Amino acid sequence: xxxxxxxxxxxxxxxxxRMTLRCTQDMRHNAMYWYRQDLxxxxxxIHYSNTAGTTGKGEVPxxxxxxxxxxxxxPLTLASAVxxxxxxxxxxxxxxxxxxNEQFFGPGTRLTVx
Amino acid sequence: KNQVEQSPxxxxxxxxxxxxxxxxxxxxxxxxxxxxxxxxxxxPVSLTIMTFSENTKSNGRYTATLDAxxxxxxxxxxxxxxxxxxxxxxxxxxxDSNYQLIWGAGTKLIIKP
Numbered sequence: 154x155x156x157x158x159x160x161x162x163x164x165x166x167x168x169x170x171r172m173t174l175r176c177t178q179d180m181r182h183n184a185m186y187w188y189r190q191d192l193x194x195x196x197x198x199i200h201y202s203n204t205a206g207t208t209g210k211g212e213v214p215x216x217x218x219x220x221x222x223x224x225x226x227x228p229l230t231l232a233s234a235v236x237x238x239x240x241x242x243x244x245x246x247x248x249x250x251x252x253x254n255e256q257f258f259g260p261g262t263r264l265t266v267x
Numbered sequence: 268k269n270q271v272e273q274s275p276x277x278x279x280x281x282x283x284x285x286x287x288x289x290x291x292x293x294x295x296x297x298x299x300x301x302x303x304x305x306x307x308x309x310x311p312v313s314l315t316i317m318t319f320s321e322n323t324k325s326n327g328r329y330t331a332t333l334d335a336x337x338x339x340x341x342x343x344x345x346x347x348x349x350x351x352x353x354x355x356x357x358x359x360x361x362x363d364s365n366y367q368l369i370w371g372a373g374t375k376l377i378i379k380p
Binding site for chain 1: 298
């Protein structure tokens with residue numbers, strides 16, 4: 154594989170169910186991110202990880218959790234899904250270039266919570 | 268409040284024509300401004316990144332400009348092609364948080380043959 158992969162591509166989920174969105178990168182980037190994208194809004198950061206073993210909260214972390222056991226994987230878990238979590242979820246990783254971090258995105262997971 | 272506003276929300280132009288997309292921001296302290304292209308059903312892809320000292324940057328037929336005094340940026344697309352149909356998103360990075368970006372809602376551009 155090359156770049157960032159996400160799974161599943163799409164999912165329909167009943168409210169109250171637990172769901173883990175998977176994200177894997179093979180670029181050995183230290184930092185990884187989870188965003189959600191809703192119609193009419195800019196991407197919003199859910200959680201991020203500067204390096205393996207560390208995580209941080211973004212703009213909209215409530216209802217989501219992440220872990221970073223190694224460099225390559227950064228799963229996002231919805232412990233008990235609610236309809237407001239219906240969205241498109243993007244995973245990204247970044248590398249430092251010329252003083253800034255350049256982010257690379259996966260193809261996204263489209264999640265519908267009923 | 269840190270915000271990025273883009274205009275227009277959507278734009279339809281004929282193939283071969285030029286267009287300019289606008290971005291205004293209120294993010295402070297400013298670090299850099301990025302333009303991303305997002306094809307339907309795909310993740311965003313970086314087009315340009317400009318720091319405070321850069322006024323213009325090109326990437327093929329895409330040219331971005333930055334006026335840090337007025338806090339405005341534009342993305343000019345020359346000789347548009349059907350493959351330019353996408354959303355174009357302006358993103359600003361804060362100096363005190365290299366990891367957390369402020370995203371605009373994007374301009375949806377449609378190129379018609």
